[in-house]
Amino acid sequence: MPTTSFRPTRKALAALFAVAAIATTTAGVTASSSQAAGTRPVLKVPFPCQQTWRGNAWVGHDPALAIDFNQGSGDSDKGMPVKASASGTVLDVTISDAHGYGNRVLIGHGDGWRSFYAHLEDGSITVREGDHVTETTTIGKVGKSGQQEYSHLHYEQRLYNEVKPIRFGTSTWVDYGTEQLYTRTNC
Known part of the structure; x- marks a missing residue:
């Protein structure tokens, strides 16, 4: 060979x-x-202590890993306070009546982790870019800005700009494709 x-x-x-x-x-x-x-922060349900809200993480939601919160039906929860999920710095506040997210707030919690709140009621946002917030800070009120049919809070947890599966506390993961009840505890 x-x-x-x-x-x-x-x-x-x-x-x-x-x-x-x-x-x-x-x-x-x-x-x-x-x-x-870095480490994922402990993020809480974005409402006052001991309030229970219905969270809908439905199939086909855009983005898929977001959740919509309602306490009642229709506009019954319009004007209810929205709290920061954890301490952090307000990275962005956008006021918009255009179709889409409408009035919204983005909060940075460190190590690239962020929480995002959309469809806030017109004139209700109480924070500005650069503000420091705590988990007791009211950042706005539930609304239907962005030309939504009914009041609700659209909520996301992000790592930098990538939407991630939502977890509240240290163990409550959102079950996508279902509707669940969520209560802010350990207040």
Whole structure:
């Protein structure tokens, strides 16, 4: 059987080193991104202590990992206070009557974790960008801004700008595709 020897060309060696350099750089970026995310904060149901709200995380919701809160039906919960889920800094406040999220607040809780509140009642937002909030801060009131048919609070938990599965406290995960009752406890 004839023996063949493999002798890499300069072009092949250059390509091999380029692939190795990219792999090393990518691995470093992935590791540092994951480290930057940090620990998920303990986020509470965004309403006053001991209030029970119906949360609907229905299939086909956009985005899929969001939840809509109602206490009653129709507009019966319009004007009810919305609380920050945890201490943090207000990153964005948008006042809008355009179709979509309407009036909304985005709060940063550290390590890239954020909570997002939408469809707040016109004129009800009590915070401004840069404000420090605590879990007892009322940030606005339930409404139907964004041309919604009925009052409700649209709520999301995000890691940077990526919507993540919602968890309240340390163990209550939202069961998507169902309607559940949620109560803010440990107040």
